Amino acid sequence: MSDNPLNQPFTFPSGVLVKNRLFKSAMSEGLGNKDGSPKPMLDLLYRKWAEGGIGLCVTGNVMIDRRALGEPGNVVIEDASGLEGLKSWAKNATANGTHCWVQLNHPGKQAPKGLNKETVSPSAIPFRKDMQSFFNTPRELTETEIQDLIKRFAFAAKMVKEAGFSGVQIHGAHGYLVSQFLSPHHNQRTDKWGGDPERRRRFVLEVYQAMRDAVGTAFPIGIKLNSADFQRGGFTDEESLETIKALESAGIDLIEISGGTYEAPAMMGAKWKESTQKREAYFMDFAVKARKAVKTPLVVTGGFKSYEGMAEAIQSGNVDFVGLARLIAVEPDAPLRLLSGQSPRISIQPIKTGIGPIDKMSVMETVWYREQLERMGKGMETKPNLSAFVVFLKFAYKLIFKRKGALKERAS
Template sequence: MKPAVSETLLAQPLTLPCGAVIPNRLAKSAMSEALGTLDNQPTSRLDRLYARWADGGIGLCISGNVMVDRRALGEPGNVAIESEAQLPALRAWAAAGTRGGTQLWMQINHPGKQAPKGLNAETVSPSAIPFRADMASFFDTPRELTHAEIEDIVRRFGNTARIAKLAGFTGVQIHGAHGYLVSQFLSPHHNRREDQWGGSPEARRRFLMAVYTEMRRQVGDAFPIGIKLNSADFQRGGFTEEESLATIQMLADAGIDLVEISGGTYEAPAMTGMDVKDSTRQREAYFLEFAEKVRARIKVPLMLTGGFRSLGGMRSALASGAIDLVGLGRLLAVEPELPQRLLAGQEPTQVIRPISTGIGVVDRMALMEVAWYTRQLRRIGEGGEPRPNESGLTAFLLGIVESGWKTFRTRRLRA
């Protein structure tokens, strides 16, 4: 008897529009590692971490966000790529992460205004819109970017993609979600410009299209380029589902190879599942309804991230035909060999639980989730094992001390 379709889908390869082949339907979504040096170079800890995931059987592994400018970091320990001088370390990282045929893509990013206070000399954004009042102590009000600065950032995205290809990464992903710079340009809340870069949905999409076009120019048509994009910002006056659908259509027409669907920002962290309905939580895939809307209108490979926690949930989402890849993040931070289990028809051994400090303003932001999981990734990168039961409050307090010290040292290095 042949196995049911839902039982074989996870192991099926996926061919992208550019011709690249992902060996199975399991993908690691980007998670912040912060395992770079204080001057933003890759380290051997990244090699160990990504080798562990590659050996664990993941089909597509997307790196944590790599910045295009050392002056614009999202956190201390970010890798930032500006020149080919970084190629030796990048090649070691790529070689480790592509073991066994795993596709390793570099996620490329600029934080815009979404950078902790004191880390960068200044923060920039399409418009000088501050964070909401209860987050103002964490983030500075940004300065509005000039036209020349926007064009420089576009070139930097292309240059970083070119260097990633030279280093042996097998693809790149634009980070266009979660409130970072590309997401800020797309959002009418953050982007209130009236020039060619804002004022209408079409103009707000111009920055993303310029970034994609420049990256494609520098890497060629046969090299995969994907994007992580919000289904919506879940923020008053922000990026809507209709705008997201129009953006995906634009990218599909331009030849994008893969769209990863997520949602939310630091101010409205829908990607963590913090405020999802019980019915959505039971179905597991937080943004599946939006993926179904995309699939009905647009022919483009889709990856869905957020909420998957069981073999049944993953199989069901794939079998529905709405998505092509199951995006996993937090589970892989506490169970790096999970793909081997899933492909063998076994359930995860770990259960993802909410991370809480008991401090309301902290728990309402995505920052706590990022900090806790970053600590697990560091343990793997140092050759150890994750600690799934680590206290959220302990992680937060230790993270505050460490982040403060690293922020101070990072600023001193660049002074």
């Protein structure tokens, strides 16, 4: 057996075996068809990652409702119509002994203007003033709608299993709907879904239980969870630890630790001091606390740059997997180098358009890397020097085009 800490297998308590400790974290691909089914480009993209050596791969966020997209081109699972495409995607994504889990998500209020007919959230709390030109104030969800959303998460999980993927992940981070329910800033309800930390946790726990009932005890369910929102009045690290304990008690298989929202994009490194960035792993301090609190397998994503930093994270025992995302969007075979004890060739840098309001958000980090994923999906090489400004213009054009199309459909 290799003495490389990253090249050690890992067995979950359920008996599921993963071949190494490298974890591909979710990135939004934008490679869904108009009807929400996956494009064949996803097959080629995920086959490339599978052959690139990753042990456990998580897909970009797959939505549970066609009326609630987070970005243009999201894959959606709300019925069985796209099952054949999902099966093909799963077959390629699980090649080379790779595990691939589908991340299920609902954006809540965090969807750009014009993308959906309306946005919804636990409470009708607007974005901060400088972002209100990009995001609408959401409508508060009704009790009936909340129950419907829980059922949608469960149905989507069932379809993921039927398609042949090896697990599923709940997106409970980065300011999307599950994260909004957990946050006292976004969730100001006074019914059973809000008012105190325990009631704010109710939604994620009921989503998990409904999914577990749908897929059984042997099919892995993980969650991506904020260590904190990093915004005033938001989800704190104390509440996150209590949520992690509750999820462990419920039986969650894996917790991926991240942090931040569109309003405070800590997951992109924007909030960290230079000393934190140098030691890599933005959320490792929180992972140490989480490891002391629970035995559930953990993964940290964000900030890793070198083989030495990743190996140390595993050797410390504080995490069980090292999460990679932006790196393998530009260097898809980086896992093979890491598994041979070498550091990646490319160093990840912030994506800047030069437009202040845009650069303050994490949106460009999403759409720029999505361009790289599309290139791989077309069989092309990645382009690390791609202009962020050009990518922004292309993204803005797509949003305007989609909005005009949606308005035309409503008018007819």
